[in-house]
Amino acid sequence: DAGITQSPRHKVTETGTPVTLRxxxxxxxxxxYWYRQDPGHGxxxxxxxxxxxDTDKGEVSDGYSVSRSKTEDFLLTLESATSSQTSVxxxxxxxxxxxxxxxxxxxxSRLTVL
Amino acid sequence: xxxxxxxxxxLSVQEGDSAVIKCxxxxxASNYFPWYKQELGKRPQLIIxxxxxxxxxxxxxxAVTLNKTAKHFSLHITETQPEDSAVYFxxxxxxxRQLTFxxxxxxxxxx
Numbered sequence: 001d002a003g004i005t006q007s008p009r010h011k012v013t014e015t016g017t018p019v020t021l022r023x024x025x026x027x028x029x030x031x032x033y034w035y036r037q038d039p040g041h042g043x044x045x046x047x048x049x050x051x052x053x054d055t056d057k058g059e060v061s062d063g064y065s066v067s068r069s070k071t072e073d074f075l076l077t078l079e080s081a082t083s084s085q086t087s088v089x090x091x092x093x094x095x096x097x098x099x100x101x102x103x104x105x106x107x108x109s110r111l112t113v114l
Numbered sequence: 115x116x117x118x119x120x121x122x123x124x125l126s127v128q129e130g131d132s133a134v135i136k137c138x139x140x141x142x143a144s145n146y147f148p149w150y151k152q153e154l155g156k157r158p159q160l161i162i163x164x165x166x167x168x169x170x171x172x173x174x175x176x177a178v179t180l181n182k183t184a185k186h187f188s189l190h191i192t193e194t195q196p197e198d199s200a201v202y203f204x205x206x207x208x209x210x211r212q213l214t215f216x217x218x219x220x221x222x223x224x225x
Binding site: 035040041042043044045048058059090102103105106107108 | 120123148157160163214218
């Protein structure tokens with residue numbers, strides 16, 4: 001399983017509340033990613049990280065922020081959740097260079113914003 | 115940015131028949147083309163990948179072909195089995211150094 005765990009796995013929240021999803025890895029991989037998955041859209045990259053305190057935006061970064069204060073944890077924060085952010089969120093790691101090797105995904109976090 | 119189109123969105127085949135899923139991409143500098151399989155309620159998992167210096171790659175019943183001139187690549191599954199039923203995603207890594215995914219194909223293998 002490449003040692004990736006996501007938490008929480010399920011969360012229901014209300015519009016306007018802050019939400020933080022956590023991705024934890026145990027193998028010291030440099031590259032970590034947050035994707036969201038929605039019907040008809042596949043997997044879309046939100047943010048990614050290429051090291052501690054090194055992050056960059058992906059295709060759908062508006063409304064999301066990330067932090068990586070240590071190698072093993074990559075946090076995704078919705079400062080003020082909206083219904084359009086209802087989705088399944090997947091964290092992934094890449095044990096090689098960015099996007100030239102296999103992505104290992106976590107089990108996903110299902111977020112519902114009411 | 116990269117644009118990846120995947121067809122068809124749904125595909126039903128009889129057990130034992132072949133299935134073909136196609137993807138096109140826009141960035142001619144793209145050089146890595148993986149395919150992921152996602153079973154219901156599970157995480158996506160890599161099943162096969164190909165790089166731009168190779169035209170075809172096979173792994174048992176699955177194969178991927180790449181046409182860089184036309185900017186398209188395809189997944190071929192032969193002798194389909196019920197356990198092949200899943201959503202399949204193509205992806206492309208290009209000059210932006212990000213993996214862009216297609217929208218997915220729901221494959222159903224009918225017994």
